[in-house]
Amino acid sequence: MDKQHTLKDSFTLQGKGLHTGLPITITFNPAPENHGYKVRRIDLEDQPIIDALAENVGNTQRGTVLIKGDVIVSTIEHAMAALYALNVDNCLIDVNAPEFPILDGSAIKYVEAIKKVGLEEQSEEKDYFIVRRKMEIKDEETGSKIILLPDEQFCVNSFIEFESKYIPNQSASLDDLNDFENEIAGARTFVFVREIQKLLEAGLIKGGDLDNAIVIYERQISQEALDNLGTLLGIPFKKDATELGYLNNKEIQYPNEPARHKLLDVVGDMALIGKPIKGRIIATRPGHKINNQLARAIRKQIKMNEVQPPIYDPNIEPVFDINKIKLLLPHRYPLLMVDKIIEIGQKHIVGVKNMTMNEAFFQGHFPQEPVMPGVLQIEAMAQIGGLLVLSQVEEPERYSTYFLKIDNVKFRSKVVPGDTLIFRLQMMSEIRRGIANMKGFAFVGEKLVSEAEFTAQIVKNK
Known part of the structure; x- marks a missing residue:
């Protein structure tokens, strides 16, 4: 699994503000895992911090403006685009003014500085927002439209239209973030x-x-x-x-430089969802307003679902098939509750259980309306969590896992014959003295059907 990254060291840039004209100093600092992007106004009393998230955008006139109470930070989009495109997940940004410096009007100075200090890999895994279905935002007044589609990686297509013979219709595309530095970062506002x-x-x-x-x-x-x-x-x-x-002193770098800059702005505004995206954006006549509307819609989805349903492709070879599972778990018929493991990381695991009418428990629960007992859903979570733990120890066949505590159990929907249950288990803390704390989610398709937190003990078999 991809790991989170932060900067190896701090770096500082200086320049003037595009809108205020003030001389500005901005410093980008390393930050811990799961910190995200935060901006600290070091020129104000108590040095208030604003989370760089879409819901904190209070103005989109000629730039993206973060607002928290009386605290304002504007023109953040170029820096955000550079951080996002260069794989920086966590960063604390100190600025001594109500906006970021404009520098040369592009993101290239930020990109160069990030590359100079380098990145440091962190232990936590990235948490992607995976686009599963089409999302579309329209602005009938301006004719702007932005569409988000499923894709295997983050891609953007930008189309602009102006009543000008110099940029009447232009387009730009970014199919790989690795091309951002050379193809997009230098495009000026x-x-x-x-x-x-x-x-x-x-x-x-x-x-x-x-x-x-x-x-x-x-x-x-x-x-x-x-x-x-x-x-x-x-x-x-x-x-x-x-x-x-x-009228510029510097020649146009690309025939479609304005379209490339609009694409740059889209990247910067999408950085404010708080997670890297796996999906394609098609933006027609984009601007900060409609970009933010899409980012807010994504943030709403993220808040509604603590964890996204895992993607299950039955055509892909499992990480553990049933034979490997039987080597690790002592459970057998009728209480082996996992068929295969499709994904495993250092702190999470995804497993699958296929439900058929032949399950023994359906004979009595219930004969006229077969429903999977909730307790067995929790048992399946525990077995899958046990596989995560046991896969990280030597001689796993010599160990077993046992429940110590179960908390916050919720059953949201019935599980019936024909369903395919997909479980995602996440470690809630490091394993200490053989004690593991996990949170589990069970899905049928994209529907969350149950969840629970539990504590288990890893015990060496006699």
């Missing part, structure tokens, strides 16, 4: 000259210049008006008003 006046009036882009954004001049205005805009920004355009095009 962009703005139209026709938008600048309104943005300035809204108190934004005080730190904007020709080095941290692509400035697109596609509708002719008078020379005086163009010069005045440059003066307001503090960056004289030195451009003939009759010549349309890009």
Whole structure:
């Protein structure tokens, strides 16, 4: 199983804020397992911390803005994209201003700094959000649409449309996060000259210049008006008003750089679901608002399900077949309650039990309405948990596991002949003195049918 990662060491970057124009220092620090991304405002009293999660996004105007009470941190999306794409799961970010520095308007400076310090593998396994069915968010007013589909890895397709001959229709794609650094990270944010006046009036882009954004001049205005805009920004355009095009000091890096930057923003906004995604995003006319709406919808699903149902593909060879299971467990007919193990990690295991009418217990429970006894579902969990423990000891056939305690048992739905039960067991703590604490979940398809917490003891057989 993939393990979580954090930074090997801290790194610091400095730059100005795009919207505030303030000089900003930002430091990225290693963080413990299951910490996620958190932002700490070190310039404020008590140094408040905001979890970088979709539900904490309070504004999406020209950037993604985290808000917690009176504490604000904006323009976080480029840094979040870099962390997510480079496989950093846990990071504490210290910043001394209400926004992240814009740097060159892309994510490349963050990527370079992360690669320079390197990553450190942690002991906890990654917890993926696996997309199982189509999700779609639409904004009828803007024509924006974002679709999430099942896929074996995280992929993004971005399509943009503007009333401009310079970027009328563009697209970009990312089929492998390993390509992020070379294909996406360097794509800069962009703005139209026709938008600048309104943005300035809204108190934004005080730190904007020709080095941290692509400035697109596609509708002719008078020379005086163009010069005045440059003066307001503090960056004289030195451009003939009759010549349309890009006003930047640096050449366009890709013909579709704006589409690539919109894709970068999607990655950064999806980082706020708190888990890496296995799925494909197709974004048409994306923006931070609709990106956040999708991220919030995913977060809602995550909160509703403490653990996602495991994926069961009967075509894949099991990790343990019934013969291997019989070598590890002493149970036999009619109380061997697991048919195969399909996934196993250091702290979790997934097992399968197929239910047929031939199960002995259906004869008496109940003759007219066969239902699997709940106690046997818990017994199956315990056996599968025992396989997790026994697979990690030498000479496992010399040991057995026994219940000590069962807590928080819940039965949510009947299990009947024809069902395939899929169990996921997770260690709740390290094994100490032969005592294992686990939490188990039983699913039929995607439906959670039972769950329990239990304590077991590993005992050497006499």
